[in-house]
Amino acid sequence: MASAMLNSTITGLNSTGSYYSVLEDVAKYNVQLNWAERLWAAWYLWMQNDVLATGILSFVMHEVVYFGRSLPWIIIDAIPFFNKYKIQNTKVPTWKEQWDCAALVLLSHCTVELPQIWLFHPIATYFGLDYGVPFPKWTTMAFQIVCFFIIEDAWHYWFHRGLHYGPLYKNIHKLHHTYSAPFGLAAEYASPIEAMLLGFGVVGTPVLWVSIVGDLHLLTMYTWIVLRLFQAIDAHSGYDFPWSLRKLMPFWAGADHHDLHHEKFIGNYSSSFRWWDWVLDTQAGEEANKKRRERKLAQIRAKKAQ
Template structure:
């Protein structure tokens, strides 16, 4: 990493996070987050380790913190029952949730952590940036929207293939253990499914980086965080009046993906509705009603 971004900062010597942050603060052009970013890479002085730590910690902290609201909702059914999609099903027990946490942690450490360690060399090979400054908000937003639509297309066709008998039995049936999903089950999947669907998340930034050389690691972190939030919310089992799908009709939302788990087939997309509508794979009574109206 270039430790001398537009400044007189010297290459870092060994020091604590606090000492290195004080050095970064000498550059008035750096934002607070950019100072922390510079400090982190300077402290480790090993870009592979620094990228691995920031990527893995961001994934773990954001995943489990986003699950907390849904754990709370399941713990207080009297307050939130009216928003429950499958309202005849009992909320998951504490034991079920704990078993889910243990399985997901195993997947994260055994499957995802080694891939995250390899991410930095892959990122450099495909031309992704990680030096300062961060990309501007317009660039970050446009690229993130592109990633959402590309990933959704990839997810639709792969997920649909997962429901073919042999692939379902070998790969996908783990994820369908819960017919009434809850937030933690977003990444409850077999190792093979984790890796294959994970490529749909990380592939678009790598390809765009290879083609343009203008994709930054910060954009990737924001994209992955938003994709995590979307997946967790889609598996939450709750549909609130302020849910995004009520504002943005193309958005699938939790009611859309909940129907996939309830009826088993259809609604294969991750974030949007258009592929299921175009291909005639809308799940449940909603899909039957659409076919009758054609």
């Protein structure tokens, strides 16, 4: 059955017939809703199965966004003009590497992530997730998404750093490091265990939020996931442009931060921000190593002077 929340908001409707006939009824009897809210409400009313409606919407959204956002980077990799912006510009991925990566990622989406997507709706709604209309205010959504970025970044740092521990790296995380020069499609190129561990930070953070705060809408969840996918794919793109976001927000990780992690295989464990690596001294690269050596030498000299 369609959700009670939708039924209590949408009136004068017959949910039988085609999706477009339901949409016409929603628009006719609920003029207070905007066009996006009408499309949303009509989808759930037409499906008459909320778990199925959310599951299809979630899976299609994830695939369209992931491969759609990766496509520009595939095109850029094929255009020599952009090579000057490539961080490791001697390691442009081949078509075969791109294809093999896409095939494994799609297989993972259909076998590992799909069951989790079907379980999301009943679990999230149990904890209080709202998926009715009208939609929440954009200010509310923006505040919650900023919180999600901060919380997930902490989760990602510690679990990602843990996955670099010997046995865990060898048996779980090594697959993700197949490409020392990452590219967009490789953002979710990972073992099933890693996909679940790090993916829980993305999906589990909002669920934890609504279970504590009691206020979260599915649209906010979708917006957060879209932005996090953009961040992950762009961080793996291997390109650092003059207009990259990190130039405007120095605390933003960006492609240069994560590309160095893949090149050196250690350090720079954060996902979205740089502060965890900075505070805990896990920055990667020659400059960071030089500063660490200088600090150690200064400590040695200070001890000798005592």
